[in-house]
Amino acid sequence: MVRMRNTKGANATEIEKKIKRGNALRQGSAWRGHRGLMVLLLVALSVCGAALWLYVTSLDSDITETLVRQGELVSAQPRVYTVQCSEDYENYKRYPGCTPQRCGRAVTDSVVTREEAQVLRRLAERGLALAGSEGGASILDLHSGALSMGKQFVNIYRYFGDQIGDVFTQEDFQLYRDVRGRIQAVIAETFGLDPTLMYLTKPTFFSRINSTAAKTQHDEYWHPHIDKVTYGSFDYTSLLYLSDYGSDFSGGRFVFMDQNGNRTVEPRAGRVSFFSSGSENLHRVEKVTWGTRYAITVSFTCDPAHAISDPALP
Ligand SMILES: O=C(O)CCC(=O)C(=O)O
Numbered sequence: 001m002v003r004m005r006n007t008k009g010a011n012a013t014e015i016e017k018k019i020k021r022g023n024a025l026r027q028g029s030a031w032r033g034h035r036g037l038m039v040l041l042l043v044a045l046s047v048c049g050a051a052l053w054l055y056v057t058s059l060d061s062d063i064t065e066t067l068v069r070q071g072e073l074v075s076a077q078p079r080v081y082t083v084q085c086s087e088d089y090e091n092y093k094r095y096p097g098c099t100p101q102r103c104g105r106a107v108t109d110s111v112v113t114r115e116e117a118q119v120l121r122r123l124a125e126r127g128l129a130l131a132g133s134e135g136g137a138s139i140l141d142l143h144s145g146a147l148s149m150g151k152q153f154v155n156i157y158r159y160f161g162d163q164i165g166d167v168f169t170q171e172d173f174q175l176y177r178d179v180r181g182r183i184q185a186v187i188a189e190t191f192g193l194d195p196t197l198m199y200l201t202k203p204t205f206f207s208r209i210n211s212t213a214a215k216t217q218h219d220e221y222w223h224p225h226i227d228k229v230t231y232g233s234f235d236y237t238s239l240l241y242l243s244d245y246g247s248d249f250s251g252g253r254f255v256f257m258d259q260n261g262n263r264t265v266e267p268r269a270g271r272v273s274f275f276s277s278g279s280e281n282l283h284r285v286e287k288v289t290w291g292t293r294y295a296i297t298v299s300f301t302c303d304p305a306h307a308i309s310d311p312a313l314p
Pocket residue numbers: 207227239254283284285295297
């Protein structure tokens with residue numbers, strides 16, 4: 001009896017094992033069926049994803065390419081991006097050796113040191129502390145003396161008279177002139193110009209931008225514009241940044257608005273960005289969202305009639 005029960009028990013175990021094996025086999029083949037489906041689904045998803053990506057990147061106006069990041073250091077040679085010159089220059093007298101024949105934009109971090117940028121920033125801070133706009137954008141033009149005050153401008157040389165000698169030093173102005181000369185030289189070298197045929201032009205100004213809401217049109221620095229249209233005499237624009245995007249302020253990146261997309265330059269203290277001033281370089285500045293952004297606009301003309309002398313203390 002015991003043996004018979006054992007025999008029966010052995011058979012039952014054998015059958016159970018067979019059933020389990022059968023189940024496992026069925027499950028395996030079911031998985032294999034699912035796996036095929038999963039692979040098919042993944043391929044379909046990848047194809048859809050790639051198509052979507054291609055579609056999104058083909059929406060030109062939405063693309064933003066960063067030309068130079070804040071954290072990068074463009075040393076030795078400027079990083080140059082060539083663009084075709086617009087026809088704007090044909091409406092003006094041509095000055096061989098200066099009028100743009102090659103157009104583009106370039107960035108360099110090796111013309112002005114961060115220490116020099118800091119000295120110039122302190123100069124800007126002291127000057128702008130004398131007044132400043134009620135809105136988010138203030139300027140100080142050391143050549144004309146224009147300084148934002150409330151909703152308008154005053155002339156610092158007239159308004160503050162001799163006291164201005166307590167705010168700025170001869171060394172400050174010497175540094176400005178020095179830096180202007182170096183910027184002129186790098187623009188000439190980059191675009192193949194004769195530096196003696198380029199002249200500083202107005203306006204040339206320090207700018208201070210923060211996130212305070214605009215009170216007048218003068219505070220609306222973010223509009224897309226063409227410098228040659230806005231300022232007339234400009235042939236080459238340069239911007240010397242005196243503070244760092246990301247740590248001193250946010251927003252406030254410089255944006256070239258090309259037909260096939262936006263290209264940005266992130267400000268960095270000591271960074272010089274320069275470009276031909278025609279409509280091949282339509283641009284804007286993003287709104288500053290926090291912090292304070294300092295920069296200097298230094299521009300050059302080919303027309304001696306629009307030349308100005310370097311700023312100097314009276
Ligand atoms: O500060 C900047 O980055 C650009 C300013 C500008 O576009 C201008 O002064 O015309």
